[in-house]
Amino acid sequence: MTGRRRADTDRSQQLVRDQLDAQAVLAPRFARGAFGERQIATALMALTRPDGAGRQRWFLMIDRAWPGTRSANVDMILIGPPGVFIVDAKEWTSQPQIHAGVLCAGLDNRQAEIAKVKAMIRPAQHALARRLQIVADIVHPVLAFAGHSVHRNHQGVMLLGVKELRPTLAGELPSRLSTADVTAVHEVLAQVYPAYEPCNLPADRVAVQAAAQVAGGLFEPQDILDAEVAAATARPMERWMTFLHASQLAIVRRTYTGPARISGPAGTGKTVVGLWRAVEAAKNTTGPVLLTSLVRMVPRVQARLLHQMRPDLAHRIDCVHVHGWAARFLAERGIEVAYDAAAAENEFSHAWLAMRGSPLAALDPRPVYWRQEIDVVIKGRGIAERGQYRASARPGRQLRLTEGQRDLVWDLYERYQQRLVHRGIADAADLLMRALAEARREPPQPGYGAVIVDEVQDLSLTALRLVSAVAPPGANGLLLIGDCRQKIYPGGYRLSDAGLSITGGRSEVLTVNYRNAPAILDAALDVIAEQRLEDIDGTMVTGRPADLAVTHGAGRVVRVSEETESQLENQAVAAVRELAAGGGYGEVAVLCYRGAQARRYAALLRREGIPVVELDAYTGDPTDRVKVGTWHKAKGLEFAHVLLPGPSSAITDAAKGYQSDDESATLARHALHVAMSRARLTLWLGETSRAPAKPGALA
Numbered sequence: 201m202t203g204r205r206r207a208d209t210d211r212s213q214q215l216v217r218d219q220l221d222a223q224a225v226l227a228p229r230f231a232r233g234a235f236g237e238r239q240i241a242t243a244l245m246a247l248t249r250p251d252g253a254g255r256q257r258w259f260l261m262i263d264r265a266w267p268g269t270r271s272a273n274v275d276m277i278l279i280g281p282p283g284v285f286i287v288d289a290k291e292w293t294s295q296p297q298i299h300a301g302v303l304c305a306g307l308d309n310r311q312a313e314i315a316k317v318k319a320m321i322r323p324a325q326h327a328l329a330r331r332l333q334i335v336a337d338i339v340h341p342v343l344a345f346a347g348h349s350v351h352r353n354h355q356g357v358m359l360l361g362v363k364e365l366r367p368t369l370a371g372e373l374p375s376r377l378s379t380a381d382v383t384a385v386h387e388v389l390a391q392v393y394p395a396y397e398p399c400n401l402p403a404d405r406v407a408v409q410a411a412a413q414v415a416g417g418l419f420e421p422q423d424i425l426d427a428e429v430a431a432a433t434a435r436p437m438e439r440w441m442t443f444l445h446a447s448q449l450a451i452v453r454r455t456y457t458g459p460a461r462i463s464g465p466a467g468t469g470k471t472v473v474g475l476w477r478a479v480e481a482a483k484n485t486t487g488p489v490l491l492t493s494l495v496r497m498v499p500r501v502q503a504r505l506l507h508q509m510r511p512d513l514a515h516r517i518d519c520v521h522v523h524g525w526a527a528r529f530l531a532e533r534g535i536e537v538a539y540d541a542a543a544a545e546n547e548f549s550h551a552w553l554a555m556r557g558s559p560l561a562a563l564d565p566r567p568v569y570w571r572q573e574i575d576v577v578i579k580g581r582g583i584a585e586r587g588q589y590r591a592s593a594r595p596g597r598q599l600r601l602t603e604g605q606r607d608l609v610w611d612l613y614e615r616y617q618q619r620l621v622h623r624g625i626a627d628a629a630d631l632l633m634r635a636l637a638e639a640r641r642e643p644p645q646p647g648y649g650a651v652i653v654d655e656v657q658d659l660s661l662t663a664l665r666l667v668s669a670v671a672p673p674g675a676n677g678l679l680l681i682g683d684c685r686q687k688i689y690p691g692g693y694r695l696s697d698a699g700l701s702i703t704g705g706r707s708e709v710l711t712v713n714y715r716n717a718p719a720i721l722d723a724a725l726d727v728i729a730e731q732r733l734e735d736i737d738g739t740m741v742t743g744r745p746a747d748l749a750v751t752h753g754a755g756r757v758v759r760v761s762e763e764t765e766s767q768l769e770n771q772a773v774a775a776v777r778e779l780a781a782g783g784g785y786g787e788v789a790v791l792c793y794r795g796a797q798a799r800r801y802a803a804l805l806r807r808e809g810i811p812v813v814e815l816d817a818y819t820g821d822p823t824d825r826v827k828v829g830t831w832h833k834a835k836g837l838e839f840a841h842v843l844l845p846g847p848s849s850a851i852t853d854a855a856k857g858y859q860s861d862d863e864s865a866t867l868a869r870h871a872l873h874v875a876m877s878r879a880r881l882t883l884w885l886g887e888t889s890r891a892p893a894k895p896g897a898l899a
């Protein structure tokens with residue numbers, strides 16, 4: 201017998217022994233209970249035997265009261281290194297199936313079971329957030345089916361057959377909790393879901409008098425082993441939160457005597473720490489807390505998470521993107537600003553028409569470059585006069601401009617501004633400038649207890665001034681969170697431009713990546729490895745950080761090359777189906793450089809019968825649909841599997857050979873780095889062979 205086969209046999213025998221032991225412990229409990237429930241409990245209980253060192257790594261609680269209900273019960277609660285599983289046992293005659301997005305048993309609609317098991321996990325989420333500072337998504341709802349084989353994710357609920365239970369829960373999910381954490385969680389949940397009688401397997405084998413009698417009800421060891429190697433990850437995309445590491449907790453609790461900053465590469469827990477600081481601020485101050493970001497999607501997701509973390513405090517934390525905040529603030533003050541992005545764009549095009557033959561067009565014929573110059577330099581830095589613009593720093597803009605060229609830009613700006621005034625409309629930068637003027641005139645009332653800004657690297661100087669104008673002075677007033685490697689919009693600033701300083705121990709750098717499989721992180725960092733970047737405090741950092749640790753195990757980068765675009769699309773559809781087979785569609789994202797390409801992929805997947813939600817419409821709530829959107833829109837999110845069609849050609853596309861192209865290509869590379877680093881387990885990079893090898897070729 202080979203060593204491997206011997207190990208398999210030993211394992212099988214151990215499984216059978218565990219099951220017999222479990223049956224002996226469970227038999228009295230289920231004397232009158234359903235056979236199916238006993239099968240399910242047996243499968244889970246086999247996990248609870250202490251390991252060789254005597255450590256209890258899994259706990260099982262059976263038949264617990266469901267808090268908040270009079271008589272309802274929770275069938276099983278399993279707690280182990282991957283998290284908490286609230287299990288509702290089902291013994292259906294018909295195979296569970298999903299028809300048109302609805303859970304069915306044969307022809308019967310059983311969708312209500314989904315809402316029920318989701319409601320069951322809430323007391324656990326709230327208790328863990330409040331008492332252990334663990335946020336919700338280590339708690340998983342599970343429908344376990346006796347007598348059926350099923351392995352899928354439906355609307356954030358794991359649907360598993362008896363055979364699939366153990367291999368999925370214990371074999372596929374990464375460890376999130378240490379042994380000590382598991383014990384702490386168990387203690388809390390034992391109180392939350394009362395009426396507990398311990399039923400874990402003892403360290404020493406129990407005497408199994410009834411072994412022969414119960415053995416007939418068990419499954420074959422080989423079946424279990426087969427199931428263990430089958431199936432893929434079944435974890436909802438909306439995982440996000442977790443325990444805080446001691447170093448993160450220290451940052452959450454630290455008092456900063458003035459403005460502070462948290463930085464660190466992708467996936468190092470910056471957002472998690474920011475959310476917990478928002479909670480701390482809500483606890484320790486009387487005013488509301490502002491949690492903001494340039495990206496519209498990020499506050500939406502954060503608001504949802506805060507509701508899970510601290511439902512009692514979430515209403516005190518105002519989650520809104522910067523432009524949304526500015527518009528609301530001005531409206532509250534009765535100041536009408538007719539913000540109209542599309543009409544403003546149109547006015548700019550007209551203003552540019554008059555400049556087409558000017559030397560500016562020779563420098564870069566793309567109007568968008570000059571529009572950005574106005575947005576991020578003139579309005580973005582709040583420049584009010586021609587002379588000021590002539591002398592102004594233009595951080596982040598690689599194209600050098602002479603005084604004469606700056607005069608031409610100023611002419612273009614004046615022309616554009618006159619058109620906006622004439623039409624009575626404002627663009628996004630105007631909105632921020634007006635809000636800043638108003639906040640300086642009279643700060644918002646009631647004043648904020650704290651202001652926390654995520655993705656701070658993408659703010660304009662005006663936006664930074666605005667958030668610092670509404671932040672309270674003094675300790676813990678303003679926290680800036682960001683990563684200059686993920687800067688995807690043009691322009692820039694130094695903190696000193698806004699009169700801010702983070703010296704004196706008020707700058708934290710996180711250096712442990714908790715999100716990405718090592719191969720994925722490596723590929724994502726390769727894209728920006730050669731760069732040296734100026735951070736917002738003026739220090740220089742390298743694209744590939746020197747001291748980044750990883751915590752994730754398995755994962756892969758898949759590179760696909762096809763001759764034509766339509767062949768690549770076919771490959772992408774096949775990959776989406778394959779990746780979704782394990783954990784459902786909700787764990788898969790297709791991210792594109794351009795909006796038009798994203799819309800094409802969304803339409804393609806829909807034609808293929810694959811459920812899709814576009815990132816524009818995504819609320820952050822769990823949904824079993826493939827997420828499709830641009831690299832930019834994926835900022836701050838994460839998914840188990842990410843497909844990127846045509847990344848090299850996108851970067852080539854960004855660098856068409858104009859003088860300003862270094863800057864465009866750098867930003868596109870950063871956006872690609874962001875998109876790649878959204879993937880936890882699988883990163884699929886697809887190219888057509890027509891894509892030029894340079895300058896966009898990926899390492």
Ligand SMILES: Nc1ncnc2c1ncn2[C@@H]1O[C@H](COP(=O)(O)OP(=O)(O)OP(=O)(O)O)[C@@H](O)[C@H]1O
Binds near residue numbers: 376439473713836
């Ligand atoms: N101490 C921890 N243990 C385990 N997982 C963690 C820990 N801290 C954070 N995570 C997880 O790591 C992932 C990344 O965290 P988060 O989104 O906060 O990182 P980030 O630095 O803001 O990322 P990015 O800048 O790429 O958006 C999340 O899934 C989060 O739940």
